[in-house]
Amino acid sequence: xxxxxxxxxxxxxxxxxxxxxxxxxxxxxxxxxxxxxxxxxxxxxxxxxxxxxxxxxxxxxxxxxxxxxxxxxxxxxxxxxxxxxxxxxxxxxxxxxxxxxxxxxxxxxxxxxxxxxxxxxxxxxxxxxxxxxxxxxxxxxxxxxxxxxxxxxxxxxxxxxxxxxxxxxxxxxxxxxxxxxxxxxxxxxxxxxxxxxxxxxxxxxxxxxxxxxxxxxxxxxxxxxxxxxxxxxxxxxxxxxxxxxxxxxxxxxxxxxxxxxxxxxxxxxxxxxxxxxxxxxxxxxxxxxxxxxxxxxxxxxxxxxxxxxxxxxxxxxxxxxxxxxxxxxxxxxxxxxxxxxxxxxxxxxxxxxxxxxxxxxxxxxxxxxxxxxxxxxxxxxxxxxxxxxx
Amino acid sequence: xxxxxxxxxxxxxxxxxxxxxxxxxxxxxxxxxxxxxxxxxxxxxxxxxxxxxxxxxxxxxxxxxxxxxxxxxxxxxxxxxxxxxxxxxxxxxxxxxxxxxxxxxxxxxxxxxxxxxxxxxxxxxxxxxxxxxxxxxxxxxxxxxxxxxxxxxxxxxxxx
Numbered sequence: 001x002x003x004x005x006x007x008x009x010x011x012x013x014x015x016x017x018x019x020x021x022x023x024x025x026x027x028x029x030x031x032x033x034x035x036x037x038x039x040x041x042x043x044x045x046x047x048x049x050x051x052x053x054x055x056x057x058x059x060x061x062x063x064x065x066x067x068x069x070x071x072x073x074x075x076x077x078x079x080x081x082x083x084x085x086x087x088x089x090x091x092x093x094x095x096x097x098x099x100x101x102x103x104x105x106x107x108x109x110x111x112x113x114x115x116x117x118x119x120x121x122x123x124x125x126x127x128x129x130x131x132x133x134x135x136x137x138x139x140x141x142x143x144x145x146x147x148x149x150x151x152x153x154x155x156x157x158x159x160x161x162x163x164x165x166x167x168x169x170x171x172x173x174x175x176x177x178x179x180x181x182x183x184x185x186x187x188x189x190x191x192x193x194x195x196x197x198x199x200x201x202x203x204x205x206x207x208x209x210x211x212x213x214x215x216x217x218x219x220x221x222x223x224x225x226x227x228x229x230x231x232x233x234x235x236x237x238x239x240x241x242x243x244x245x246x247x248x249x250x251x252x253x254x255x256x257x258x259x260x261x262x263x264x265x266x267x268x269x270x271x272x273x274x275x276x277x278x279x280x281x282x283x284x285x286x287x288x289x290x291x292x293x294x295x296x297x298x299x300x301x302x303x304x305x306x307x308x309x310x311x312x313x314x315x316x317x318x319x320x321x322x323x324x325x326x327x328x329x330x331x332x333x334x335x336x337x338x339x340x341x342x343x344x345x346x347x348x349x350x351x352x353x354x355x356x357x358x359x360x361x362x363x364x365x366x367x368x369x370x371x372x373x374x375x376x377x378x379x380x381x382x383x384x385x386x387x388x389x390x
Numbered sequence: 391x392x393x394x395x396x397x398x399x400x401x402x403x404x405x406x407x408x409x410x411x412x413x414x415x416x417x418x419x420x421x422x423x424x425x426x427x428x429x430x431x432x433x434x435x436x437x438x439x440x441x442x443x444x445x446x447x448x449x450x451x452x453x454x455x456x457x458x459x460x461x462x463x464x465x466x467x468x469x470x471x472x473x474x475x476x477x478x479x480x481x482x483x484x485x486x487x488x489x490x491x492x493x494x495x496x497x498x499x500x501x502x503x504x505x506x507x508x509x510x511x512x513x514x515x516x517x518x519x520x521x522x523x524x525x526x527x528x529x530x531x532x533x534x535x536x537x538x539x540x541x542x543x544x545x546x547x548x549x550x
Contacts, residue, residue, distance in 0.1 A: 126479045126480065127479055135409070144479065145474075155472075252490075258470075
Protein backbone atom coordinates (compact mmCIF):
# COMPACT_ATOMS: atom_id res chain seq x y z
CA UNK A 1 0.00 0.00 0.00
CA UNK A 2 1.28 3.45 -0.87
CA UNK A 3 2.16 5.59 2.13
CA UNK A 4 1.96 9.32 2.74
CA UNK A 5 5.34 11.06 2.82
CA UNK A 6 6.21 14.13 4.92
CA UNK A 7 9.11 16.56 4.92
CA UNK A 8 9.89 16.85 8.61
CA UNK A 9 12.94 19.08 8.87
CA UNK A 10 15.66 20.91 7.04
CA UNK A 11 18.66 23.16 7.37
CA UNK A 12 21.54 24.63 5.44
CA UNK A 13 25.12 25.76 5.80
CA UNK A 14 25.99 29.38 5.17
CA UNK A 15 26.06 29.90 1.40
CA UNK A 16 28.48 32.14 -0.44
CA UNK A 17 32.23 32.29 -0.97
CA UNK A 18 33.16 29.84 1.75
CA UNK A 19 36.49 29.10 3.38
CA UNK A 20 35.31 25.52 3.70
CA UNK A 21 35.44 22.20 1.88
CA UNK A 22 32.44 20.33 0.51
CA UNK A 23 32.63 17.86 3.36
CA UNK A 24 32.72 20.74 5.89
CA UNK A 25 29.56 22.18 4.39
CA UNK A 26 27.75 18.81 4.23
CA UNK A 27 28.44 18.52 7.97
CA UNK A 28 27.07 22.01 8.63
CA UNK A 29 23.94 21.35 6.56
CA UNK A 30 23.34 17.97 8.20
CA UNK A 31 23.75 19.41 11.68
CA UNK A 32 21.35 22.29 10.88
CA UNK A 33 18.81 19.77 9.58
CA UNK A 34 19.05 17.56 12.68
CA UNK A 35 18.71 20.68 14.87
CA UNK A 36 15.35 21.33 13.18
CA UNK A 37 14.02 17.93 14.39
CA UNK A 38 14.92 17.62 18.10
CA UNK A 39 13.03 14.32 18.41
CA UNK A 40 15.14 12.57 15.77
CA UNK A 41 18.77 11.43 16.00
CA UNK A 42 21.20 10.68 13.19
CA UNK A 43 20.85 7.01 14.18
CA UNK A 44 17.17 7.07 13.17
CA UNK A 45 17.94 7.78 9.51
CA UNK A 46 17.71 4.64 7.36
CA UNK A 47 18.56 6.12 3.98
CA UNK A 48 20.80 8.83 2.56
CA UNK A 49 20.72 10.49 -0.85
CA UNK A 50 23.44 13.01 -1.69
CA UNK A 51 22.89 15.50 -4.51
CA UNK A 52 25.99 16.99 -6.08
CA UNK A 53 26.87 17.75 -9.69
CA UNK A 54 30.47 18.98 -9.65
CA UNK A 55 31.86 16.68 -6.97
CA UNK A 56 34.27 15.00 -9.39
CA UNK A 57 35.24 18.25 -11.13
CA UNK A 58 35.87 20.60 -8.23
CA UNK A 59 36.60 18.14 -5.42
CA UNK A 60 38.06 15.01 -7.15
CA UNK A 61 35.64 12.96 -5.10
CA UNK A 62 33.41 10.20 -6.48
CA UNK A 63 31.43 7.76 -4.25
CA UNK A 64 30.28 10.74 -2.23
CA UNK A 65 27.28 9.34 -0.34
CA UNK A 66 29.19 6.91 1.92
CA UNK A 67 31.64 9.71 2.71
CA UNK A 68 28.82 12.04 3.77
CA UNK A 69 27.16 9.21 5.74
CA UNK A 70 30.41 8.62 7.63
CA UNK A 71 30.81 12.32 8.43
CA UNK A 72 27.20 12.71 9.62
CA UNK A 73 27.17 9.53 11.71
CA UNK A 74 24.45 8.02 9.53
CA UNK A 75 24.44 4.27 8.90
CA UNK A 76 21.97 3.86 6.03
CA UNK A 77 20.47 0.42 5.39
CA UNK A 78 17.97 1.06 2.58
CA UNK A 79 19.67 3.52 0.24
CA UNK A 80 23.03 5.30 0.19
CA UNK A 81 23.77 6.88 -3.18
CA UNK A 82 24.42 10.12 -5.02
CA UNK A 83 22.07 11.65 -7.60
CA UNK A 84 23.04 14.17 -10.30
CA UNK A 85 20.87 16.41 -12.46
CA UNK A 86 23.08 19.52 -12.37
CA UNK A 87 20.97 22.42 -11.03
CA UNK A 88 18.07 20.09 -10.19
CA UNK A 89 20.12 17.42 -8.39
CA UNK A 90 18.59 18.36 -5.02
CA UNK A 91 14.95 18.14 -6.04
CA UNK A 92 15.74 14.92 -7.94
CA UNK A 93 17.00 13.50 -4.64
CA UNK A 94 13.78 14.52 -2.91
CA UNK A 95 11.68 12.85 -5.63
CA UNK A 96 13.67 9.61 -5.35
CA UNK A 97 13.44 9.56 -1.56
CA UNK A 98 9.71 10.29 -1.81
CA UNK A 99 9.28 7.24 -4.06
CA UNK A 100 11.32 4.99 -1.79
CA UNK A 101 9.33 6.00 1.30
CA UNK A 102 5.95 5.96 -0.45
CA UNK A 103 6.58 2.41 -1.61
CA UNK A 104 7.85 1.17 1.75
CA UNK A 105 11.49 0.61 0.80
CA UNK A 106 12.72 3.21 3.30
CA UNK A 107 11.15 5.04 6.27
CA UNK A 108 13.37 8.00 7.12
CA UNK A 109 15.66 9.41 4.43
CA UNK A 110 18.01 12.40 4.52
CA UNK A 111 18.61 14.21 1.23
CA UNK A 112 21.60 16.50 1.36
CA UNK A 113 23.01 18.44 -1.55
CA UNK A 114 25.72 20.94 -2.21
CA UNK A 115 28.79 22.04 -4.07
CA UNK A 116 32.24 23.49 -3.53
CA UNK A 117 32.59 25.72 -6.60
CA UNK A 118 35.24 28.24 -5.53
CA UNK A 119 38.58 26.58 -6.24
CA UNK A 120 42.05 28.17 -5.94
CA UNK A 121 41.97 29.39 -9.57
CA UNK A 122 38.87 31.12 -10.93
CA UNK A 123 38.97 29.67 -14.45
CA UNK A 124 38.27 26.14 -13.33
CA UNK A 125 34.55 26.29 -12.54
CA UNK A 126 33.78 28.30 -15.69
CA UNK A 127 35.76 25.83 -17.78
CA UNK A 128 34.02 22.87 -16.17
CA UNK A 129 30.68 24.38 -17.17
CA UNK A 130 31.52 23.44 -20.77
CA UNK A 131 30.50 19.92 -19.77
CA UNK A 132 27.04 20.86 -18.54
CA UNK A 133 25.19 21.00 -21.85
CA UNK A 134 26.06 18.54 -24.61
CA UNK A 135 29.85 18.69 -24.28
CA UNK A 136 30.70 17.47 -27.78
CA UNK A 137 28.18 19.64 -29.65
CA UNK A 138 27.22 22.69 -27.54
CA UNK A 139 30.15 22.83 -25.10
CA UNK A 140 32.65 22.82 -27.94
CA UNK A 141 30.93 25.95 -29.26
CA UNK A 142 31.84 27.68 -25.98
CA UNK A 143 28.39 27.15 -24.47
CA UNK A 144 28.25 26.02 -20.89
CA UNK A 145 28.17 29.14 -18.82
CA UNK A 146 24.47 29.96 -19.06
CA UNK A 147 24.37 33.78 -19.61
CA UNK A 148 24.63 33.69 -23.45
CA UNK A 149 21.69 31.27 -23.74
CA UNK A 150 19.49 33.12 -21.25
CA UNK A 151 20.38 36.43 -22.94
CA UNK A 152 18.89 35.02 -26.14
CA UNK A 153 15.84 33.78 -24.22
CA UNK A 154 15.36 37.26 -22.76
CA UNK A 155 15.76 38.97 -26.14
CA UNK A 156 13.23 36.64 -27.76
CA UNK A 157 10.72 37.04 -24.90
CA UNK A 158 11.08 40.84 -25.05
CA UNK A 159 10.50 40.84 -28.79
CA UNK A 160 7.57 38.40 -28.73
CA UNK A 161 5.74 39.70 -25.67
CA UNK A 162 7.03 43.19 -24.98
CA UNK A 163 8.77 42.22 -21.73
CA UNK A 164 11.03 45.07 -20.58
CA UNK A 165 14.42 45.41 -18.90
CA UNK A 166 12.59 47.15 -16.02
CA UNK A 167 10.40 44.07 -15.54
CA UNK A 168 13.50 41.86 -15.49
CA UNK A 169 15.03 44.17 -12.87
CA UNK A 170 11.85 44.01 -10.77
CA UNK A 171 12.41 40.26 -10.31
CA UNK A 172 15.87 40.88 -8.85
CA UNK A 173 14.66 43.76 -6.67
CA UNK A 174 11.90 41.52 -5.23
CA UNK A 175 14.16 38.52 -4.70
CA UNK A 176 17.01 40.55 -3.19
CA UNK A 177 14.47 42.05 -0.76
CA UNK A 178 13.15 38.55 0.03
CA UNK A 179 16.74 37.41 0.55
CA UNK A 180 16.76 39.40 3.80
CA UNK A 181 14.52 36.54 5.06
CA UNK A 182 17.34 34.02 4.74
CA UNK A 183 20.34 34.85 6.96
CA UNK A 184 22.28 31.92 5.47
CA UNK A 185 21.92 33.08 1.85
CA UNK A 186 24.82 34.52 -0.15
CA UNK A 187 23.49 38.11 -0.19
CA UNK A 188 21.79 40.03 2.61
CA UNK A 189 21.38 43.27 0.75
CA UNK A 190 18.30 44.69 -0.94
CA UNK A 191 18.84 46.62 -4.17
CA UNK A 192 16.92 49.43 -5.85
CA UNK A 193 15.46 49.35 -9.35
CA UNK A 194 18.01 52.01 -10.36
CA UNK A 195 20.92 49.91 -9.08
CA UNK A 196 19.63 46.90 -11.02
CA UNK A 197 19.12 48.88 -14.23
CA UNK A 198 22.48 50.66 -14.01
CA UNK A 199 24.55 47.56 -13.27
CA UNK A 200 27.12 46.43 -15.83
CA UNK A 201 26.11 43.97 -18.53
CA UNK A 202 27.00 40.30 -18.20
CA UNK A 203 25.52 39.41 -21.59
CA UNK A 204 23.08 42.10 -22.74
CA UNK A 205 20.28 42.56 -21.91
CA UNK A 206 21.20 40.63 -18.75
CA UNK A 207 23.03 42.74 -16.17
CA UNK A 208 24.80 41.81 -12.97
CA UNK A 209 21.68 41.54 -10.79
CA UNK A 210 19.78 39.59 -13.47
CA UNK A 211 22.13 36.64 -12.90
CA UNK A 212 22.56 34.34 -9.92
CA UNK A 213 26.12 34.12 -8.57
CA UNK A 214 28.58 31.25 -8.17
CA UNK A 215 28.10 29.77 -4.72
CA UNK A 216 29.59 27.33 -2.22
CA UNK A 217 27.08 25.71 0.10
CA UNK A 218 25.02 22.74 1.17
CA UNK A 219 21.53 22.02 2.46
CA UNK A 220 19.69 19.02 3.87
CA UNK A 221 16.15 17.81 4.52
CA UNK A 222 14.65 14.68 6.00
CA UNK A 223 11.60 12.93 4.61
CA UNK A 224 9.68 10.31 6.55
CA UNK A 225 6.59 8.18 6.19
CA UNK A 226 3.61 9.79 7.95
CA UNK A 227 3.71 7.33 10.85
CA UNK A 228 7.39 8.05 11.61
CA UNK A 229 6.86 11.78 11.03
CA UNK A 230 4.27 11.85 13.82
CA UNK A 231 6.73 10.01 16.05
CA UNK A 232 9.67 12.36 15.46
CA UNK A 233 8.12 15.84 15.28
CA UNK A 234 5.37 17.86 16.94
CA UNK A 235 5.41 20.48 14.20
CA UNK A 236 2.56 20.65 11.65
CA UNK A 237 2.97 17.90 9.04
CA UNK A 238 3.88 18.95 5.50
CA UNK A 239 3.22 16.36 2.79
CA UNK A 240 4.69 15.88 -0.65
CA UNK A 241 1.55 15.79 -2.79
CA UNK A 242 2.80 15.40 -6.34
CA UNK A 243 5.96 15.48 -8.44
CA UNK A 244 6.97 15.74 -12.08
CA UNK A 245 10.26 15.76 -13.93
CA UNK A 246 10.51 16.14 -17.69
CA UNK A 247 12.92 16.65 -20.55
CA UNK A 248 12.16 17.01 -24.25
CA UNK A 249 15.61 17.91 -25.57
CA UNK A 250 19.21 18.27 -24.50
CA UNK A 251 21.26 19.72 -27.34
CA UNK A 252 20.31 23.19 -28.57
CA UNK A 253 19.45 21.81 -32.02
CA UNK A 254 16.48 19.93 -30.57
CA UNK A 255 14.97 22.73 -28.48
CA UNK A 256 11.26 23.12 -29.41
CA UNK A 257 11.02 26.75 -28.26
CA UNK A 258 13.25 29.23 -26.50
CA UNK A 259 10.43 31.14 -24.80
CA UNK A 260 7.87 28.43 -23.99
CA UNK A 261 9.45 25.69 -21.93
CA UNK A 262 7.61 22.52 -22.98
CA UNK A 263 9.37 20.32 -20.40
CA UNK A 264 8.31 22.71 -17.64
CA UNK A 265 4.69 22.56 -18.73
CA UNK A 266 4.83 18.75 -18.77
CA UNK A 267 6.53 18.51 -15.35
CA UNK A 268 4.13 21.08 -13.88
CA UNK A 269 1.05 19.31 -15.22
CA UNK A 270 2.29 15.98 -13.85
CA UNK A 271 2.87 17.47 -10.40
CA UNK A 272 -0.45 19.35 -10.36
CA UNK A 273 -2.49 16.37 -11.49
CA UNK A 274 -0.86 13.93 -9.04
CA UNK A 275 -1.38 16.48 -6.25
CA UNK A 276 -4.96 17.18 -7.31
CA UNK A 277 -4.38 20.94 -7.38
CA UNK A 278 -4.49 23.77 -9.89
CA UNK A 279 -1.95 26.58 -10.37
CA UNK A 280 -4.37 28.94 -8.61
CA UNK A 281 -4.23 26.70 -5.50
CA UNK A 282 -0.50 27.44 -4.99
CA UNK A 283 -0.01 29.94 -2.16
CA UNK A 284 3.80 30.10 -2.23
CA UNK A 285 6.38 28.92 -4.76
CA UNK A 286 10.15 28.73 -5.08
CA UNK A 287 10.94 28.77 -8.79
CA UNK A 288 14.34 28.53 -10.47
CA UNK A 289 15.35 32.19 -10.86
CA UNK A 290 18.85 31.49 -12.18
CA UNK A 291 18.14 34.59 -14.27
CA UNK A 292 15.35 37.14 -13.94
CA UNK A 293 13.90 36.09 -17.30
CA UNK A 294 13.65 32.51 -15.97
CA UNK A 295 11.24 33.48 -13.18
CA UNK A 296 9.13 35.45 -15.68
CA UNK A 297 8.78 32.47 -18.05
CA UNK A 298 8.25 30.08 -15.14
CA UNK A 299 5.31 32.12 -13.82
CA UNK A 300 3.75 31.72 -17.29
CA UNK A 301 4.53 28.07 -17.98
CA UNK A 302 3.58 27.00 -14.43
CA UNK A 303 0.18 28.59 -15.12
CA UNK A 304 0.32 31.43 -12.57
CA UNK A 305 -0.43 33.91 -15.36
CA UNK A 306 -1.17 33.92 -19.09
CA UNK A 307 1.60 33.25 -21.63
CA UNK A 308 3.50 36.43 -22.32
CA UNK A 309 2.28 38.20 -19.17
CA UNK A 310 5.14 37.16 -16.89
CA UNK A 311 6.64 40.64 -17.02
CA UNK A 312 3.37 42.28 -16.00
CA UNK A 313 2.92 39.60 -13.31
CA UNK A 314 5.99 40.81 -11.43
CA UNK A 315 5.37 44.48 -12.26
CA UNK A 316 1.89 44.35 -10.73
CA UNK A 317 3.20 42.69 -7.57
CA UNK A 318 1.29 39.48 -8.23
CA UNK A 319 4.40 37.36 -7.45
CA UNK A 320 5.15 39.23 -4.22
CA UNK A 321 3.81 38.88 -0.68
CA UNK A 322 0.11 39.78 -0.85
CA UNK A 323 -0.12 38.87 -4.54
CA UNK A 324 -1.54 35.80 -6.34
CA UNK A 325 1.39 33.57 -5.35
CA UNK A 326 4.47 34.69 -3.42
CA UNK A 327 7.47 33.55 -5.46
CA UNK A 328 10.97 33.04 -4.04
CA UNK A 329 10.11 34.14 -0.54
CA UNK A 330 13.61 33.42 0.78
CA UNK A 331 15.37 35.23 -2.07
CA UNK A 332 15.68 32.44 -4.61
CA UNK A 333 18.89 31.76 -6.51
CA UNK A 334 19.34 35.48 -7.19
CA UNK A 335 19.87 36.22 -3.49
CA UNK A 336 20.67 32.90 -1.79
CA UNK A 337 23.07 31.83 -4.53
CA UNK A 338 23.16 28.51 -6.34
CA UNK A 339 25.36 25.61 -5.24
CA UNK A 340 23.72 23.32 -7.83
CA UNK A 341 22.85 20.25 -5.74
CA UNK A 342 21.85 22.41 -2.78
CA UNK A 343 19.22 24.55 -4.48
CA UNK A 344 16.23 22.21 -4.78
CA UNK A 345 16.70 21.27 -1.14
CA UNK A 346 16.87 24.93 -0.02
CA UNK A 347 13.62 25.49 -1.93
CA UNK A 348 12.05 22.53 -0.11
CA UNK A 349 13.15 23.93 3.26
CA UNK A 350 11.55 27.32 2.60
CA UNK A 351 8.29 25.76 1.39
CA UNK A 352 8.23 23.44 4.42
CA UNK A 353 8.64 26.44 6.76
CA UNK A 354 6.01 28.48 4.93
CA UNK A 355 3.51 25.61 5.21
CA UNK A 356 4.40 24.87 8.83
CA UNK A 357 3.87 28.56 9.59
CA UNK A 358 7.36 29.23 10.95
CA UNK A 359 9.02 31.00 8.01
CA UNK A 360 11.13 34.10 8.62
CA UNK A 361 8.54 36.14 6.75
CA UNK A 362 5.32 34.23 6.54
CA UNK A 363 2.84 34.02 3.65
CA UNK A 364 -0.27 34.16 5.81
CA UNK A 365 -2.31 30.98 5.84
CA UNK A 366 -0.21 29.20 3.20
CA UNK A 367 -1.36 25.57 2.82
CA UNK A 368 -0.06 24.58 -0.63
CA UNK A 369 3.41 25.27 -2.04
CA UNK A 370 5.53 24.43 -5.07
CA UNK A 371 9.20 24.15 -5.94
CA UNK A 372 10.68 24.21 -9.43
CA UNK A 373 14.19 23.57 -10.73
CA UNK A 374 15.44 23.85 -14.27
CA UNK A 375 18.70 22.28 -15.30
CA UNK A 376 21.10 22.52 -18.23
CA UNK A 377 20.18 24.99 -20.95
CA UNK A 378 16.57 24.74 -19.75
CA UNK A 379 16.73 21.11 -20.92
CA UNK A 380 15.04 19.45 -17.94
CA UNK A 381 12.44 20.69 -15.47
CA UNK A 382 11.51 19.39 -12.03
CA UNK A 383 8.39 20.35 -10.08
CA UNK A 384 7.20 19.30 -6.62
CA UNK A 385 3.93 20.24 -4.92
CA UNK A 386 3.87 20.28 -1.12
CA UNK A 387 0.86 20.75 1.12
CA UNK A 388 -0.53 20.72 4.64
CA UNK A 389 -3.44 18.64 3.34
CA UNK A 390 -2.98 15.27 1.70
CA UNK B 391 59.07 17.23 -4.63
CA UNK B 392 55.89 15.24 -5.12
CA UNK B 393 52.72 16.89 -6.37
CA UNK B 394 50.86 18.08 -9.40
CA UNK B 395 53.93 18.46 -11.61
CA UNK B 396 53.46 14.78 -12.52
CA UNK B 397 50.73 16.09 -14.86
CA UNK B 398 53.06 18.35 -16.86
CA UNK B 399 52.69 17.51 -20.55
CA UNK B 400 49.89 15.02 -19.90
CA UNK B 401 46.61 14.97 -21.81
CA UNK B 402 43.40 14.56 -19.75
CA UNK B 403 40.19 13.96 -21.68
CA UNK B 404 38.25 15.40 -18.74
CA UNK B 405 39.89 18.78 -19.39
CA UNK B 406 39.46 18.80 -23.19
CA UNK B 407 36.69 21.13 -24.35
CA UNK B 408 36.59 19.45 -27.77
CA UNK B 409 35.28 15.95 -28.57
CA UNK B 410 37.43 12.91 -29.21
CA UNK B 411 37.04 12.49 -32.96
CA UNK B 412 39.23 9.55 -33.90
CA UNK B 413 37.58 6.23 -34.77
CA UNK B 414 39.26 4.67 -31.75
CA UNK B 415 36.98 6.69 -29.49
CA UNK B 416 33.54 7.03 -31.14
CA UNK B 417 31.30 5.49 -33.79
CA UNK B 418 30.26 8.69 -35.58
CA UNK B 419 33.84 9.61 -36.60
CA UNK B 420 32.62 9.95 -40.19
CA UNK B 421 31.09 13.30 -39.20
CA UNK B 422 34.59 14.59 -38.51
CA UNK B 423 36.06 12.88 -41.59
CA UNK B 424 33.40 14.62 -43.67
CA UNK B 425 34.07 17.89 -41.87
CA UNK B 426 37.77 17.65 -42.79
CA UNK B 427 36.58 17.58 -46.41
CA UNK B 428 34.44 20.67 -45.85
CA UNK B 429 31.14 18.78 -45.61
CA UNK B 430 28.68 19.43 -42.75
CA UNK B 431 26.73 16.20 -42.39
CA UNK B 432 24.52 14.15 -40.13
CA UNK B 433 22.76 10.80 -40.06
CA UNK B 434 19.38 9.87 -41.51
CA UNK B 435 17.48 6.66 -40.84
CA UNK B 436 16.98 4.65 -44.04
CA UNK B 437 14.00 2.84 -42.47
CA UNK B 438 11.80 5.64 -41.09
CA UNK B 439 13.48 8.61 -42.76
CA UNK B 440 14.06 10.56 -39.52
CA UNK B 441 17.09 12.81 -39.71
CA UNK B 442 18.90 13.39 -36.42
CA UNK B 443 21.31 15.97 -35.15
CA UNK B 444 23.78 15.32 -33.59
CA UNK B 445 24.52 12.19 -35.69
CA UNK B 446 23.64 8.80 -34.21
CA UNK B 447 24.41 5.14 -34.58
CA UNK B 448 20.80 4.26 -33.76
CA UNK B 449 17.67 6.13 -34.89
CA UNK B 450 16.03 7.78 -31.84
CA UNK B 451 12.62 7.53 -33.52
CA UNK B 452 12.39 3.87 -34.63
CA UNK B 453 15.61 2.43 -33.08
CA UNK B 454 16.84 1.19 -36.46
CA UNK B 455 20.58 0.75 -36.92
CA UNK B 456 20.35 1.53 -40.64
CA UNK B 457 21.73 5.03 -40.94
CA UNK B 458 23.09 6.97 -43.89
CA UNK B 459 25.11 10.18 -43.99
CA UNK B 460 23.41 13.24 -45.51
CA UNK B 461 24.62 16.79 -46.11
CA UNK B 462 23.22 19.74 -44.19
CA UNK B 463 23.11 23.36 -45.39
CA UNK B 464 26.25 25.26 -44.48
CA UNK B 465 24.72 28.74 -44.69
CA UNK B 466 22.08 30.09 -42.37
CA UNK B 467 20.20 33.07 -41.00
CA UNK B 468 20.75 34.60 -37.58
CA UNK B 469 17.68 34.48 -35.32
CA UNK B 470 19.22 36.10 -32.22
CA UNK B 471 22.73 37.06 -31.03
CA UNK B 472 24.46 36.97 -27.62
CA UNK B 473 27.65 38.93 -27.05
CA UNK B 474 29.79 38.14 -24.02
CA UNK B 475 32.55 40.66 -23.31
CA UNK B 476 33.70 39.62 -19.82
CA UNK B 477 34.15 36.30 -18.06
CA UNK B 478 34.46 34.14 -21.19
CA UNK B 479 35.65 30.58 -20.53
CA UNK B 480 39.34 29.80 -20.81
CA UNK B 481 40.12 28.96 -24.43
CA UNK B 482 37.80 31.57 -25.95
CA UNK B 483 38.52 35.21 -26.72
CA UNK B 484 36.30 38.17 -25.86
CA UNK B 485 33.97 39.15 -27.34
CA UNK B 486 32.54 35.65 -27.41
CA UNK B 487 29.68 35.81 -29.91
CA UNK B 488 26.97 33.16 -30.12
CA UNK B 489 24.01 33.07 -32.47
CA UNK B 490 20.87 30.97 -32.75
CA UNK B 491 21.06 30.12 -36.43
CA UNK B 492 18.48 28.67 -38.81
CA UNK B 493 20.22 26.56 -41.45
CA UNK B 494 17.79 26.75 -44.35
CA UNK B 495 14.83 25.55 -42.28
CA UNK B 496 16.52 22.15 -41.82
CA UNK B 497 18.32 22.71 -38.53
CA UNK B 498 18.66 25.36 -35.85
CA UNK B 499 21.32 25.38 -33.16
CA UNK B 500 23.42 27.69 -31.02
CA UNK B 501 26.79 28.27 -32.66
CA UNK B 502 29.87 30.35 -32.04
CA UNK B 503 30.61 33.13 -34.53
CA UNK B 504 34.30 33.84 -35.06
CA UNK B 505 36.08 36.93 -36.45
CA UNK B 506 33.14 39.07 -35.39
CA UNK B 507 33.21 42.31 -33.42
CA UNK B 508 30.66 43.22 -30.75
CA UNK B 509 27.70 44.96 -32.40
CA UNK B 510 28.57 43.61 -35.84
CA UNK B 511 26.09 40.74 -36.09
CA UNK B 512 22.32 41.30 -36.14
CA UNK B 513 19.12 39.29 -36.49
CA UNK B 514 18.54 38.43 -40.15
CA UNK B 515 22.24 38.44 -41.09
CA UNK B 516 23.63 35.53 -43.09
CA UNK B 517 26.35 33.31 -41.62
CA UNK B 518 28.31 30.41 -43.09
CA UNK B 519 30.02 27.45 -41.49
CA UNK B 520 33.80 27.31 -41.60
CA UNK B 521 36.04 24.44 -40.56
CA UNK B 522 38.82 25.28 -38.11
CA UNK B 523 41.79 23.21 -36.96
CA UNK B 524 41.84 22.05 -33.33
CA UNK B 525 44.90 20.83 -31.44
CA UNK B 526 45.40 17.08 -31.94
CA UNK B 527 44.94 14.52 -29.17
CA UNK B 528 48.22 12.88 -28.11
CA UNK B 529 47.31 9.23 -27.54
CA UNK B 530 49.46 6.40 -26.18
CA UNK B 531 50.95 4.23 -28.93
CA UNK B 532 53.04 1.10 -28.65
CA UNK B 533 56.37 1.13 -26.77
CA UNK B 534 56.04 4.69 -25.50
CA UNK B 535 55.19 6.19 -28.90
CA UNK B 536 52.73 9.10 -29.02
CA UNK B 537 50.12 9.11 -31.80
CA UNK B 538 48.70 12.53 -32.72
CA UNK B 539 45.01 12.31 -33.63
CA UNK B 540 44.33 15.34 -35.86
CA UNK B 541 41.13 17.29 -35.23
CA UNK B 542 38.89 19.97 -36.75
CA UNK B 543 35.74 21.74 -35.59
CA UNK B 544 33.06 24.00 -37.09
CA UNK B 545 32.11 27.59 -36.30
CA UNK B 546 30.15 30.34 -38.04
CA UNK B 547 31.44 33.46 -39.76
CA UNK B 548 29.38 36.39 -40.95
CA UNK B 549 28.79 36.47 -44.72
CA UNK B 550 29.99 39.91 -45.76
